[in-house]
Amino acid sequence: MTDTPLRVDGVFKKFRKGELYDSLRDLVPALGKRLFRGPAPSTLSAREFWALQDVSFDVRRGEAFGIIGSNGAGKSTILKLITGIMRPTRGTIQVRGRMSALIEVSAGFHPDLTGRENIYLNGTILGMTRAEIRQRFDAIVAFSELEAFLDTPVKRYSSGMFARLGFSVAAHVEPEILIVDEVLSVGDYLFQQKCLERMNQIMAGDSTIIFVSHNLRAVAALCQRSLLLDHGRVLQVGPTNETIKAYLTRGNQGRAVTPDSDIHITKVSLGPRNSSRVTFETDEFLEITVEATARTPHEDMSVVIQIVDDNQYNVFDTCTQRLGAGPLALDAGETLTSTFRVQLRLAEGTYHINAFLHRYVTNRPFDRYLSAATFFVAGTPTVRGVAHLVPALIHCETTIGAGVPA
Amino acid sequence: MHRSVAQLVAKRDLLYTLTWREIRIKYKQSVMGMLWAILMPAVIVSAGVVVRIGFSMLSGRPLETGDLASVSVRAVPWAFFVSSIRFATSSLTANASLVTKIYLPREVFPIAAMLSQLVDFAVASLVLVVVLTVLHVGVDVQLLWLPVFVLILVVLTTGLCIVLSAASLFFRDVKYLVEVILTFAIFFTPVFYEVRMFGHWAPVLMLNPVAPLLEGITDVVVRHAPPSLPWMGYSALCAAGILAGAVAIFHGLEPYFAESV
Numbered sequence: 156m157t158d159t160p161l162r163v164d165g166v167f168k169k170f171r172k173g174e175l176y177d178s179l180r181d182l183v184p185a186l187g188k189r190l191f192r193g194p195a196p197s198t199l200s201a202r203e204f205w206a207l208q209d210v211s212f213d214v215r216r217g218e219a220f221g222i223i224g225s226n227g228a229g230k231s232t233i234l235k236l237i238t239g240i241m242r243p244t245r246g247t248i249q250v251r252g253r254m255s256a257l258i259e260v261s262a263g264f265h266p267d268l269t270g271r272e273n274i275y276l277n278g279t280i281l282g283m284t285r286a287e288i289r290q291r292f293d294a295i296v297a298f299s300e301l302e303a304f305l306d307t308p309v310k311r312y313s314s315g316m317f318a319r320l321g322f323s324v325a326a327h328v329e330p331e332i333l334i335v336d337e338v339l340s341v342g343d344y345l346f347q348q349k350c351l352e353r354m355n356q357i358m359a360g361d362s363t364i365i366f367v368s369h370n371l372r373a374v375a376a377l378c379q380r381s382l383l384l385d386h387g388r389v390l391q392v393g394p395t396n397e398t399i400k401a402y403l404t405r406g407n408q409g410r411a412v413t414p415d416s417d418i419h420i421t422k423v424s425l426g427p428r429n430s431s432r433v434t435f436e437t438d439e440f441l442e443i444t445v446e447a448t449a450r451t452p453h454e455d456m457s458v459v460i461q462i463v464d465d466n467q468y469n470v471f472d473t474c475t476q477r478l479g480a481g482p483l484a485l486d487a488g489e490t491l492t493s494t495f496r497v498q499l500r501l502a503e504g505t506y507h508i509n510a511f512l513h514r515y516v517t518n519r520p521f522d523r524y525l526s527a528a529t530f531f532v533a534g535t536p537t538v539r540g541v542a543h544l545v546p547a548l549i550h551c552e553t554t555i556g557a558g559v560p561a
Numbered sequence: 562m563h564r565s566v567a568q569l570v571a572k573r574d575l576l577y578t579l580t581w582r583e584i585r586i587k588y589k590q591s592v593m594g595m596l597w598a599i600l601m602p603a604v605i606v607s608a609g610v611v612v613r614i615g616f617s618m619l620s621g622r623p624l625e626t627g628d629l630a631s632v633s634v635r636a637v638p639w640a641f642f643v644s645s646i647r648f649a650t651s652s653l654t655a656n657a658s659l660v661t662k663i664y665l666p667r668e669v670f671p672i673a674a675m676l677s678q679l680v681d682f683a684v685a686s687l688v689l690v691v692v693l694t695v696l697h698v699g700v701d702v703q704l705l706w707l708p709v710f711v712l713i714l715v716v717l718t719t720g721l722c723i724v725l726s727a728a729s730l731f732f733r734d735v736k737y738l739v740e741v742i743l744t745f746a747i748f749f750t751p752v753f754y755e756v757r758m759f760g761h762w763a764p765v766l767m768l769n770p771v772a773p774l775l776e777g778i779t780d781v782v783v784r785h786a787p788p789s790l791p792w793m794g795y796s797a798l799c800a801a802g803i804l805a806g807a808v809a810i811f812h813g814l815e816p817y818f819a820e821s822v
Contacts, residue, residue: 170820235819239664242816259662265582267589272582279578280663 159251160332160363161214161237166246168207168232168387206232207387210246214332219364221378221395223371223402228384230367234258234336237365252331252363255282261321266310270301270320273309277324291327298349299323319346326353333357336367370465371399371505372531396434403433403529416522418449418485423510423527426494434531435499437538441530444494445510447485447522454484455515458493465505470541471497474513482515500543501532565808568666576669576676583648583677598684601644605636605752612753626696630783635752635775637689638711641682642718642771643743649674649722650739653730657822660730667815668808671726675719693782701785710778710788713797717770720804727811730822751775767792770799 207229214220222230235241236248238256263280264273274295278288288295296302299320309317335354354377358364368374374381374395381398383390391401425433426442435441445458459474475483475493485491508528512521569576588594609632617624649671653660656670729735747753751772756763767773773792780786 240661240819256663259658262658262662265586267586268582272585276578276582279575280659280665284574285577 158216159213159249160216161251161365162247162249163213163233163237164211164247164249166207166210166233166236166243166248167205168229168236168241169203169244170206172202172204205387207236207243210384210387210389212382212389212392214363214365216363217358217361218380219358219366219378221374221381221398222365222367222384223369223374223381223398224384227386229387230384231336232387233384234334234365234367238334250332253282254332254334255325255328255330256334256336257322257325258334258336260325261317264309264317264321267308269308270305270312273320274324277321278328281325281328282330283328295323295327298326298353315346322346322350326350326357329357329360330362332363332365334365334367371402372503375399375531399531400431400433417451418447418453418512418521420445420447420510420512420522420524420527421490422446423508423524425508425528425530433529434533436533437499437501437503437535437543439499440496441499442494442496443508443528444492447491447512449485449489449491450487452484452486453521454482456483456485456521457513457515458483458491459511459513459520460495461509461511462497463507463509464541465507467507470501470506473497476515499532500545502538502540502543503532503535504541505529505531565666565668565812569668569672572666572669575665576673579669579673580676580680583673584680587677595684598681599688601640602633602637602685602689605640605747606633609633609636609753616754616758627783630693630696630698631755631779632753633689633692634779634782637682637685638714638775638778639747639750639752639771640685641678642714643746644681645675645678645718646721646725646739647743648678650725650729650736652722653726653818654733654736654822660822661819667818668723668811671722672719674726675715675722679715698783699785701781703781703785703787706781706788707778709793710774710781713793713800714771714774716804717774717796717800720800720807723804723811724807727814727818730818731814755779767795770796770803 210229210233212220222233224230232241234256236243237250238254238258239250260281261277263277265276268276274292275285275288278295279285283291296305299322301316301320301323304312304316309320312320333354351373354364358377364377366374366378378395380393381395382392383398383402391398422444423446424444426444443460445460447458457474457476457480459472461472462470464470473495478495480493483491483493506529507526508530509523509525510527511523514521587597591597593600610629613624613628613632617628652670652674653667659665660667660670725735725739729739749766750769751766752775756766756772756776759766767776773789773796777788777793777796780788
C-alpha cells in the first residue's frame with residue numbers, strides 16, 4: 156500500500172485555439188504523427204497555447220487536497236487529466252486506487268429512462284458494479300429523497316431533482332480517491348448541508364479527496380493542503396491557509412498603472428498597518444487604506460469603499476464625504492492616502508473590497524478598483540446568517556395556565 | 562488488445578447497462594416494440610423474394626422453397642451487420658457528453674451499440690427458426706458450424722464498429738459516407754443472389770469478407786452441405802485483422818477524443 160495515491164509529475168497540457176483541423180490535408184499527417192510517433196513536441200505552433208505548464212504535486216492517502224485559482228487557471232484541465240478524460244502533452248500522472256469524480260454527476264442520465272433505471276445506468280457509468288448498486292439502492296434513494304418519483308422518467312424531473320439524484324448516486328460510489336468540483340452548488344441549502352456531511356463521512360473512511368472550488372471557505376474548512384494555480388502554473392503548494400493567503404494577497408499587490416489615466420487608485424491594503432492578515436474574527440476592527448495618485452490636478456473628490464460578498468451584493472459602503480471630510484483635491488504628482496476603520500459585525504464569509512474615486516457632488520467616478528482586496532471572517536458558532544446584530548436576551552420565562560383553554 | 566479485453570471484462574456491468582439502455586430506449590415510446598427486431602430482416606427478405614422471382618422468370622427455372630429459405634437465412638445476419646455498423650458509427654458522438662465529462666473505457670460505446678443489435682439478431686433468429694420449420698428445412702450435423710460463422714461475423718462487425726465510431730468522432734461526414742456505402746453494399750454482397758450464379762467470377766465476390774459468411778451459413782443451414790473451409794478461414798483472418806487494427810487505431814486516437822469531439 157503506497158502513501159501517495161496520486162502523483163502528478165511535470166505535467167504540460169497544450170490546447171489549440173479555433174477549429175482542430177482545417178482540411179483533410181492537415182488531418183491525415185497529424186493523425187499519422189499521433190498514431191506512430193511518441194508524445195507531441197514541447198514547442199508551441201501558431202495557434203496553440205499551454206493550459207498547464209510543469210505542474211507537479213502529490214496527494215497523500217487520507218488527506219483532503221484543495222485546488223484553487225481564478226477562472227482559466229487550469230483547474231478543470233488538471234481534473235480532466237487526473238480522471239483520464241484527457242492525456243497530458245508531457246509528464247506523467249500516477250493514480251493508485253479506485254477513483255470517482257463528483258463532476259457532472261448527471262452526465263450519465265438518459266432523459267427517457269426512469270429514476271430507478273437511471274440509478275443503475277449512472278451507477279455503472281460512475282464505476283459501480285450492478286451488485287454494489289443493488290446493495291446500496293435503498294441508501295441512494297433515501298439520500299435523494301425522491302422515493303415518490305422513482306418510476307417517473309427523469310425528463311419530467313426538475314433540474315434540482317435531477318442534480319439531487321446525480322449526486323446521490325455519485326456519493327455512494329465509495330471510492331478510494333474522490334474528486335469534487337463545485338458540485339455543492341446543486342440543490343437547496345438543506346441538500347447542500349447533506350452533501351457536505353456525506354463528504355466528511357467519506358473522508359472519515361480513509362478516502363483521499365481532491366476538492367476544486369471557488370468557495371475558499373469550503374476549501375479552508377475541508378482541506379489540509381492546497382495547490383494554487385495561476386495561468387496554468389503552480390504558484391504554491393502547502394497548508395491551505397497559506398495557499399489561500401497567497402491567492403488573496405496576489406490580488407492585493409496593486410494593479411499596473413494605466414498610463415493614459417490622469418488619476419488612479421494605486422493601492423488598497425488591509426490593516427492594521429504592516430500585517431498581512433486576511434482572516435478576521437467577527438467584531439474585530441479592520442483598517443482599509445486606499446492610495447491614489449494624480450498626474451494632473453483634480454479637485455472635488457471623495458473616496459468610496461464598498462464591502463461586497465461573494466455574490467457581489469453590497470454589504471456595506473461608506474465614503475470620506477459621509478464621514479465628514481470635505482471635498483478632496485490632488486495636485487499633479489501628489490498621493491492621497493485615506494484610511495477607514497470598520498468593525499466587522501459580519502457573519503462567517505468571504506468579502507471583497509471595491510474602492511472608488513468619486514466626484515464630490517455628481518457621484519461620477521474618476522476611477523474604480525473592483526475586488527481590490529479580499530478577506531475572510533472566521534466563523535463563530537454564535538453568529539449565524541449575514542450580519543452580527545449583537546443580540547441579547549432580555550426576557551425568558553415559563554408561565555403556567557395563562558391563556559390555555561381548559 | 563490483451564489490456565483492452567481485461568478492461569472490458571472488468572467493466573462488463575457497464576457494458577451490460579449501456580446495452581440494456583440502448584434496447585430499452587428503442588422500445589420505449591415506440592409503436593412497434595419488439596417487432597422492430599424483425600422489421601428490417603422481413604423487409605430484406607421481401608426484397609429478396611422479388612429479386613428471386615425476377616431471376617426465375619428470366620431463367621425459366623421455377624422458384625423453390627430452398628430459394629426462399631436461402632434469402633431468409635442471409636437476410637437476418639446481414640440486417641445485424643448493417644444496423645450494428647449504422648448504430649455504432651454514431652455511438653461516440655451520441656455520447657459526447659460522457660466522452661468529455663466522465664472517464665470510461667470508450668470502446669464500451671461502439672461495443673454496446675453492437676451488442677444491442679445482437680439482441681435483435683437473436684430475436685430475429687428465433688423467428689427465422691419458425692420460418693425454416695414451416696419451409697421444411699430440416700436439421701443436420703453441419704449446423705454445428707453455425708456458431709463459428711456467427712462468431713466470425715460478430716468479430717468482423719465489432720472491428721468495423723470500433724474503427725468507424727472513432728473516425729466519425731473526428732469527421733462528422735463519416736456517418737453519411739457509411740450510410741451511402743451500407744445502402745449499396747447489399748448489391749456487392751450475396752444476400753439476394755448466390756455467388757455461384759456468377760460462375761468463375763464467384764471468387765471475386767467472395768473477397769468481400771461478409772460473403773463467405775453468408776454463403777457458409779446458407780450451406781450449413783439450408784443445403785446441409787459442409788462449408789468451404791478456405792473461404793471461412795479467409796473471413797476469419799480478415800475479421801481478426803480488422804478487429805486488431807481497429808483496436809490499435811482506437812487506442813491510438815483515444816487520448817484526443819475529449820478534445821476533438
